[in-house]
Amino acid sequence: xxxxxxxxxxxxxxxxxxxxxxxxxxxxxxxxxxxxxxxxxxxxxxxxxxxxxxxxxxxxxxxxxxxxxxxxxxxxxxxxxxxxxxxxxxxxxxxxxxxxxxxxxxxxxxxxxxxxxxxxxxxxxxxxxxxxxxxxxxxxxxxxxxxxxxxxxxxxxxxxxxxxxxxxxxxxxxxxxxxxxxxxxxxxxxxxxxxxxxxxxxxxxxxxxxxxxxxxxxxxxxxxxxxxxxxxxxxxxxxxxxxxxxxxxxxxxxxxxxxxxxxxxxxxxxxxxxxxxxxxxxxxxxxxxxxxxxxxxxxxxxxxxxxxxxxxxxxxxxxxxxxxxxxxxxxxxxxxxxxxxxxxxxxxxxxxxxxxxxxxxxxxxxxxxxxxxxxxxxxxxxxxxxxxxxxxxxxxxxxxxxxxxxxxxxxxxxxxxxxxxxxxxxxxxxxxxxxxxxxxxxxxxxxxxxxxxxxxxxxxxxxxxxxxxxxxxxxxxxxxxxxxxxxxxxxxxxxxxxxxxxxxxxxxxxxxxxxxxxxxxxxxxxxxxxxxxxxxxxxxxxxxxxxxxxxxxxxxxxxxxxxxxxxxxxxxxxxxxxxxxxxxxxxxxxxxxxxxxxxxxxxxxx
Amino acid sequence: xxxxxxxxxxxxxxxxxxxxxxxxxxxxxxxxxxxxxxxxxxxxxxxxxxxxxxxxxxxxxxxxxxxxxxxxxxxxxxxxxxxxxxxxxxxxxxxxxxxxxxxxxxxxxxxxxxxxxxxxxxxxxxxxxxxxxxxxxxxxxxxxxxxxxxxxxxxxxxxxxxxxxxxxxxxxxxxxxxxxxxxxxxxxxxxxxxxxxxxxxxxxxxxxxxxxxxxxxxxxxxxxxxxxxxxxxxxxxxxxxxxxxxxxxxxxxxxxxxxxxxxxxxxxxxxxxxxxxxxxxxxxxxxxx
Numbered sequence: 001x002x003x004x005x006x007x008x009x010x011x012x013x014x015x016x017x018x019x020x021x022x023x024x025x026x027x028x029x030x031x032x033x034x035x036x037x038x039x040x041x042x043x044x045x046x047x048x049x050x051x052x053x054x055x056x057x058x059x060x061x062x063x064x065x066x067x068x069x070x071x072x073x074x075x076x077x078x079x080x081x082x083x084x085x086x087x088x089x090x091x092x093x094x095x096x097x098x099x100x101x102x103x104x105x106x107x108x109x110x111x112x113x114x115x116x117x118x119x120x121x122x123x124x125x126x127x128x129x130x131x132x133x134x135x136x137x138x139x140x141x142x143x144x145x146x147x148x149x150x151x152x153x154x155x156x157x158x159x160x161x162x163x164x165x166x167x168x169x170x171x172x173x174x175x176x177x178x179x180x181x182x183x184x185x186x187x188x189x190x191x192x193x194x195x196x197x198x199x200x201x202x203x204x205x206x207x208x209x210x211x212x213x214x215x216x217x218x219x220x221x222x223x224x225x226x227x228x229x230x231x232x233x234x235x236x237x238x239x240x241x242x243x244x245x246x247x248x249x250x251x252x253x254x255x256x257x258x259x260x261x262x263x264x265x266x267x268x269x270x271x272x273x274x275x276x277x278x279x280x281x282x283x284x285x286x287x288x289x290x291x292x293x294x295x296x297x298x299x300x301x302x303x304x305x306x307x308x309x310x311x312x313x314x315x316x317x318x319x320x321x322x323x324x325x326x327x328x329x330x331x332x333x334x335x336x337x338x339x340x341x342x343x344x345x346x347x348x349x350x351x352x353x354x355x356x357x358x359x360x361x362x363x364x365x366x367x368x369x370x371x372x373x374x375x376x377x378x379x380x381x382x383x384x385x386x387x388x389x390x391x392x393x394x395x396x397x398x399x400x401x402x403x404x405x406x407x408x409x410x411x412x413x414x415x416x417x418x419x420x421x422x423x424x425x426x427x428x429x430x431x432x433x434x435x436x437x438x439x440x441x442x443x444x445x446x447x448x449x450x451x452x453x454x455x456x457x458x459x460x461x462x463x464x465x466x467x468x469x470x471x472x473x474x475x476x477x478x479x480x481x482x483x484x485x486x487x488x489x490x491x492x493x494x495x496x497x498x499x500x501x502x503x504x505x506x507x508x509x510x511x512x513x514x515x516x517x518x519x520x521x522x523x524x525x526x527x528x529x530x531x532x533x534x535x536x537x538x539x540x541x542x543x544x545x546x547x548x549x550x551x552x553x554x555x556x557x558x559x560x561x562x563x564x565x566x567x568x569x570x571x572x573x574x575x576x577x578x579x580x581x582x583x584x585x586x587x588x589x590x591x592x593x594x595x596x597x598x599x600x601x602x603x604x605x606x
Numbered sequence: 607x608x609x610x611x612x613x614x615x616x617x618x619x620x621x622x623x624x625x626x627x628x629x630x631x632x633x634x635x636x637x638x639x640x641x642x643x644x645x646x647x648x649x650x651x652x653x654x655x656x657x658x659x660x661x662x663x664x665x666x667x668x669x670x671x672x673x674x675x676x677x678x679x680x681x682x683x684x685x686x687x688x689x690x691x692x693x694x695x696x697x698x699x700x701x702x703x704x705x706x707x708x709x710x711x712x713x714x715x716x717x718x719x720x721x722x723x724x725x726x727x728x729x730x731x732x733x734x735x736x737x738x739x740x741x742x743x744x745x746x747x748x749x750x751x752x753x754x755x756x757x758x759x760x761x762x763x764x765x766x767x768x769x770x771x772x773x774x775x776x777x778x779x780x781x782x783x784x785x786x787x788x789x790x791x792x793x794x795x796x797x798x799x800x801x802x803x804x805x806x807x808x809x810x811x812x813x814x815x816x817x818x819x820x821x822x823x824x825x826x827x828x829x830x831x832x833x834x835x836x837x838x839x840x841x842x843x844x845x846x847x848x849x850x851x852x853x854x855x856x857x858x859x860x861x862x863x864x865x866x867x868x869x870x871x872x873x874x875x876x877x878x879x880x881x882x883x884x885x886x887x888x889x890x891x892x893x894x895x
Contacts, residue, residue: 443630447707450630451700453640458696460641462689466649467816475814479821483834 004093006086008079010034010041014064018080025090027097030067032079043077047101050076053094055087063087067094134163146512147519156545161523161538184214184342205244215243216362217341220277226359236356278337288379502564502571509556510571513549517575520546524582528589543586550579617828619660619748621740623733624651624755626676628667628703629724632758632788638812643787646815647755648695652688654824655679661826662748664736667699668729668756669706675732676702723761726754726794730771730782737780749827751781751804754795757788762846762853765794772798781805783823787812793842793853800841807836848876 003026009018010032019041021034032043045067054066054076063084068076081087138145144166151157207215216223222243230239500507524542527535553572560568626647633640651663665677676698677691730752737750752775760768772794775782781804784795791808799806809818822835846853847868858867863877873880 443707443710446630446634447703447710449634450628450640450703453633454644454696454700454703457641457644458693458700460645462649462692463645466645467814471811471814472817475809475811475817476821478810479818479836482836 004090006081006090008032008081008086008090010043011078011080014062014078018078023079023090025093025097027100032077045077047094047097050094050098053091053098055091058084058088065091065094137166143515147515150516151519151545156520156541157523157538165522184217184338205240205247207240207244213362214341216359217344218337220281220366223359223362224277227363230356288383502560502567506556506560506564506568509552510568513553513556514575516549517546517578520549521578521582524586528585530589539586543583546579546582550576553579618826619658620654620826621662621664621737621748621750622654622753623664623666623736623750624753625726625729625733626665626667626755627724627757627787628669628699628706629722629758630703630707631670631722632724636757636788638787638815642813643815644696644699646819648692649688650816650819650824651677651679651695652691653820655691657824658826660748664733665695666729666732666736667702667706668724668726669702669710670724671710672706673725673729673732674702674705675736722758723764724756724758725764726756726760727764727767727771730754730768730775734771734774734778734780737778741778751783751827753783753785753823754798755785755787756792756795757786759788759790760792760794762851765846765851766848768794768798772801775802781827783807785809785815785819785823787815791842793844796838796841797843799838805835806838808838 003024005022005024007020008023009020010023011018019034019036021032021036021041024031024033027047029044029046032041034041049069050067052068054068056062056064063081063086064078065081065087066076066078079087079090081090138148148162152159152162216226226239230236234242502510520542524539524546527539527542530536530539553575557565557569557572624647628640633643636643651665654663655661662680663677664675664679667674667676677695679691733752737752740747740750772782775798780802782795782798782802783804784792784799784806786792786795786806786808796806798804805822807818807822809815825833825835844853844855845857845866847857848865849867849869849871852868854866854868858870859865860867860874860877860879860881862879863874865874865876867874871881
């Protein structure tokens with residue numbers, strides 16, 4: 001590593017004389033040591049913190065080199081050299097180092113404050129996606145944002161450390177990419193209407209690819225016809241013309257014309273007949289209905305074939321019997337079919353372009369679905385099993401399991417809160433020593449005494465009144481006070497916890513401190529055992545931050561109102577204990593280190 | 607906590623088995639003389655009998671070396687007269703104490719180590735057996751509960767027996783109420799009342815003992831659902847070790863039979879399983895919070 005060491009004078013402003021000393025520079029940092037050992041003007045600054053350098057012109061009065069930290073304000077470290085050659089060599093060196101540093105992809109720009117730590121690892125290279133994810137996470141989770149601001153921006157933790165424990169959060173992003181897919185429109189029920197020109201006798205249908213896909217999904221007979229006929233027998237345009245003609249005929253009340261045309265044109269007939277695929281499907285579904293359901297499912301539910309309430313499309317009412325094969329679809333049939341298709345979901349993600357491909361894709365997906373269904377026998381077996389299970393009579397069964405006492409979960413406050421009271425209060429021991437019994441009394445004496453007492457009771461008889469009224473009153477009031485005080489302490493509501501009863505600000509503060517402590521402690525304990533200088537510095541930083549929070553917690557404890565003081569101190573106690581344990585561990589480790597008297601780790605700042 | 611429902615009786619009939627502590631060593635030094643104590647307890651028993659015609663009360667005396675039945679209100683010679691009840695109880699007590707002293711003399715010699723604790727485990731067992739007999743006598747039985755009037759301190763040597771009785775009471779759903787008339791709390795009875803759902807009370811004023819008993823312990827189990835009765839602030843769950851019978855907070859537990867020891871043992875004395883691990887150092891390792 002290249003090193004330069006030059007005698008210079010360090011000054012904070014241009015005007016002052018400056019402190020004479022020696023400036024040593026290497027590729028990472030520069031160190032200035034004054035000649036006077038008593039002076040406090042020592043410097044040890046990393047080049048990472050130096051943003052730029054300025055220098056006075058060659059030949060001016062002073063040979064100055066200003067290593068700037070903040071380009072706007074111009075504050076920096078100003079060194080005056082004895083001659084320009086020295087200054088120039090330093091300047092070139094600095095320029096080179098800075099150039100190298102700044103060409104390395106730096107940390108993300110959200111940090112405006114430079115790191116204060118020494119010996120931190122090199123800045124990591126972040127891909128754009130990673131950055132985006134992090135920013136997105138920070139935006140969504142305000143708690144995370146606050147922690148991030150508190151620790152990373154103040155230099156306690158580095159970015160990489162902060163995110164190292166949150167890999168799962170970052171990784172989960174990809175699953176959220178699936179958008180919601182729009183379903184089928186119901187407009188088809190009403191919209192595929194021809195627009196009739198008033199002047200000519202032409203009727204125009206407009207079919208978009210969307211509508212075509214929907215037609216295929218809802219009318220499997222049409223789909224089948226399409227696959228069969230196009231492009232072998234007729235072109236697509238013809239197909240759709242025929243389809244539209246069939247639709248038109250359906251709309252008109254002219255059953256006779258429809259029948260006539262159907263007789264003439266086979267393909268047209270396909271469109272006008274019952275959709276037999278649908279009919280088959282309906283029948284199969286009916287057969288598969290679970291007989292244990294309390295519904296009657298029989299042939300009458302085949303809504304395709306029976307005429308229903310008679311409302312046809314376009315609000316026509318036609319009660320004439322149709323003996324031909326021309327089906328008259330009613331509105332409710334269409335609605336039901338549409339609803340069934342919507343519930344099945346949109347199985348295709350195919351680009352809507354070529355109708356043929358769409359049709360084929362749909363056919364293929366349907367086939368897949370069919371093959372996945374179990375065979376008829378399996379289904380029947382399952383059904384029988386289920387029927388047997390559901391129709392058994394419970395009374396006639398033998399008892400199956402031994403009976404267990406049911407789980408009774410009591411109010412948890414009873415246990416936990418009472419344990420606290422127990423821990424805070426010292427109960428009298430049950431050993432022998434606390435008894436103020438005079439052990440010198442021998443057994444005979446003691447028994448004799450007892451017998452005396454009993455005979456005294458016998459001779460006196462029962463007292464009247466048994467108890468004095470004022471004593472009784474005292475007892476009652478004491479008991480009621482005791483009962484009401486326990487109720488006050490434990491709270492009226494079993495759902496309420498101690499947290500809800502303290503004021504909101506305190507509660508928020510405490511929660512925030514709790515999460516901060518968790519984060520810090522996680523990093524603290526994971527850095528042990530300390531093997532590298534980086535870990536050592538991390539521990540330092542984390543410990544300082546923990547110290548600050550410790551102070552804050554003490555303040556909260558002391559400043560809380562007297563009503564809540566007890567609860568607050570109970571809540572704060574485990575946090576303080578955790579921090580104390582961490583500090584104790586740190587101190588013991590420090591002692592071990594100094595006792596070992598090994599070399600100081602690299603980069604240890606004073 | 608609901609007790610075993612007895613379907614053919616009214617809800618509020620109760621059978622109270624009261625365990626009286628007659629440890630002479632305790633009563634010799636107690637602040638409340640034994641005669642006063644009786645003056646509170648006997649009217650209380652009478653009042654229990656007054657609450658409901660079908661109520662039954664059984665008194666069991668807890669001595670230092672034996673326990674015995676003192677009074678059973680369900681006896682054939684149903685004495686309606688409270689005076690008769692009182693004198694009957696006192697007479698029986700006298701006999702019992704006499705017997706107890708004789709038994710004690712025989713076993714302990716001249717009392718080199720006086721038995722300071724009373725035989726709580728024995729009387730609990732007697733009570734449970736009586737109640738079990740009632741359960742098996744037929745379907746018509748009142749709801750039983752146990753009331754312990756305890757003054758002497760706990761004897762750690764009885765820990766196992768007492769805990770076993772407590773668990774049996776829990777199984778049978780019999781609440782154990784405790785009224786402590788002594789100076790210090792009793793960990794056993796605290797645990798007993800906690801587990802079985804009974805009431806634990808240590809009255810501050812012993813001259814108002816009757817009032818305490820009548821307020822907290824007289825109600826039957828059905829009515830307790832509607833009342834708020836005093837609860838202790840904390841329960842002392844300390845156990846005593848099986849080897850020395852000392853009360854301990856932290857100790858070693860056998861992973862097979864869950865018996866508790868204060869020192870490291872190579873072999874469990876209860877179930878005989880051997881602990882193969884190397885004995886740890888005397889310092890307990892650091893615990894991370």
